[in-house]
Amino acid sequence: MTFMHIGKNFVPPDVEGKVTGDAKYVEDFQPEGLVYARLLTSPMPSGRVRSIDASEALRMDGVLGILTADDLPPSTAPADPMLAIEDVTYVGQPILAIAAISDAIAENAIERISVEFEYREFVTDPLESLVEGGPNAYPDGNHLQQTNSLEDENATIRGGFGTIKWPASEVERFRNGQEPRNVEFADGWTYGDLDAAFAESTVIVEESFVTAGTPHHCMEPRSSMAYWENGKCYFHASTQSQSSVNEGLAAMLGIDPANLCIINENTGGGFGSKGTSYPTMGITGQFSRLLNRPVQLRITREEEYYLGVGRPGMQGWVKTGVRADGTVAAVDVIIISDGGPTGRNSASSSAQHISVVYTPDAMRLRNIPVFTNTAPRGAQRGPGQNEMSAAIAPIMDKAARQLGLDRASFRRINAPHSESPVYEHQGPVTSAYMAEAIDKASAMFNWPEREAAPRQRNGSKVRGLGVGMGYHSAGGRGYDGLVRITPDGKIHLHSGVGNLGTYSYAGTTRAAAEVLQCHWESCEIVHGNTDQHLPHSSTQGGSNTIFTHTRTNWVAAEDAVVKLKEIAAGEFGGAADDYSIADERVFKTADSNQGMSYAEAAAKAIALGGRFSGEEYPEDIHPITQRAVQGLAGSGLIGVAKDNLPQRGIAPGLMVSMAEIEVDLETGKMEILDYIGIADCGTIIHPQGLSQQINGGAVWGFGMAGSERHVYDPQNALPANLGLYQAKLPTMLDVPAKMASGAVDLPDPSNPAGGRGVGEPSQGSAVAAITSAIADALDGHLFNRVPVTPDMIVNLASDNEQATKQLALNTF
């Protein structure tokens, strides 16, 4: 299909403000009367608050008040509370907030507050909590008894407490890379005949793995600012969505969502950590109401590492069976997740990654989400899939090598296609062209020739090639679209999607412009402020925006087109089907002179009222969209619809990456010499945006492979990396000077615009390509751990014992 807008570059409306400094983020808003709140946070990892004495602080000039848990609705553990009192569960947890006329006074006042704590035992390594007699992160248990599914990866995990202990001997077995015997798990799933599939296998590889937890490092910390007017809260937030935050934050504030206006045109990074409302938002809103003043709660870079959530770490074991023909027969996996105090884990999505990318005939997952007294955990780019991608790639390479198979060919044999069953329910995908992506990457990278060439050593440097695959479910349905044509001829494309800088909030509205066959110059994207009447939208996460919201824009614009034709038929006679649209006119197909401009039709829509101008609307649209339409009623021709388009199964975002690296055995330094990422993301919607996501995700992959991790002092549970250079994200010098990207560009039949998302698999495939390349450079040695830090390489090259205990997590 030839599109007017889809597949073409455009200048997103927010990009100019970003290069001129005009783009506003939370701390850039400083209204009249603004006061400043700061947090007193816990110095200890586990306990309860016995008493708070803030009298001295409250006597200070300029101090306006404090907010404690007593001022807030009660919270039940293990939910992450706004302010802790009964269950303090990590160092840096907010205990109270104090407000003053300046940030500095608030900061100084914190020093004058006395808090008495009761101390409790704590734990930083999940396996230590699993040992009989080992410490628990909460008095009531050591793991999350999960009560909700993880269909929405950005959802908050809910559940209660459970306690699981293993005999010390079985924990030790597990630490040594063996399957524990006769032990209890909290959760899991299985499909196929595992025993039969292993029996068919020619090669069986059994390995352990560790993936470190990682901070998000959003460049904009999660500061927020709120004020109240006439019972309505105006909230400046750093979020990934209007809709997904709206209801959760309203609940934290105890108000109807209709009384909450979220203002958020730009977000300085989210990556899953700002997908839904988060506790410090509630503090700001509640405090502002208490003081009846605008309140800014500034979160510092350091605080981000304490309370800003992170990716859960994993300790695991996996057994893989591969047949002589290279097909993966069976995978059996155990995952112990480091859920921090929130219990957030991605075990199921980790295992689902294997089910999609390597398509085994039988599979089993057994897992336990263990609480630890470390940073709260939340969704992070490709939660589960990407860390599993890192761990499993070199293990699969080992199986391929044992069978004498080329590693890319091995992946192509097992690559998902449009009829592949996936996940534990072995359901369908909307479409998949992974083999095509592998072929394209192989050709562009010249894989066969490079893989066949001997690995030449250059002094202390050895080279390695790697191939990796990434996956993430990349699309949802059931959200709403909203467009409005006004009598001045403007076409307003309303979007409730957050703006993380992927430009998909804008790119997806081009689907509406496509359906309306209008000029892009006539369109205006409306976003970033609830009061601008925004439809119910997904969070900008889970790689879903492109698929989900090209569909919502499509159906809303189709509704507008139907109304345009009905209005024209009412004016010129005949049926709506007798009319066509082009060049922002609706006209009789048989006689284009009989027609009117969109502007004229919009004026007619206002005169007609009812469903034409939003006085009436479909019953199935979400209350958020209903309120938006009510706010727009009578102002133009309204196109509004819920996305009820059919969707066969899961919409997969798929990526293939290939990389060449050089590892210095004397220094342990790894340099990425060459990198390519090829996406299977359906039709390309926005080429520049796509290359941004492929390359940006790759940089994330490089960080996961080589440097990023949480580390805790096991004596005190103090986080050891509280800075950007400690945790540590890649710099420009850690990535290749030039990176190549591309896409298969075959349309997904479940999306009229053809696209699927790819923001998350781009990290997963990149990290896998690097872990695969590291093993290749080191004669097939498996570290079974990410990140692979320079000391690990030097220790290996020098035959030294590794500093990190096998399967240990969160430690030095």
Next chain:
Amino acid sequence: MNPKLSRRRFIKGVIYSSAAAASGAGYYLASAQSASNTVVERLLSLNVNGRTRLVDVAPAETLAFTLRNKLGLTGLKVACNRGECGACTVLLDDISNYSCSVLTHTVKGRQITTVEGLRSESGQLSAVQQGFIEELAPQCGFCTPGQVMAATALLRANPNPTREEARQALAGNLCRCGAYDHYLNGTMRAAELLS
């Protein structure tokens, strides 16, 4: 590193910013100390974006704080407040500096340029701004003003850089979105626009 940005000056800045970060006050440290009786010059005359601005500046106030909170120039961002990330980069006499690690009292008499000062008088975007738009260099945009200033400093010193020279010049500016390749493309495009 640009030779005009001396190692000594840079280290002094980092030491200051580390101390500030350790105290937890950092960005606002100046205000915290302003209650002291120390007698220092308070009303400074600063040259910002070609204009003279009189500003009441506390003794230990950072340039980032002054520019953002006293002069309303919120283009620069404070992302780390300890000289790690470069989101607060401004130019001092055409040399890129982390404004979170510069004391305002040290920049008297110097030409301070922020991202707001790059447009021409007629409002035309600078070559770097235009190049960044054409290459869709920014993602979330929070580090972008710093990247723009780092690239501007480079091109003022070296209008025809190689890609590797540009890579080195921008290496002090972190981007969590990982848009490095695109910032480099944008910088090279800006060099073309200038030629």
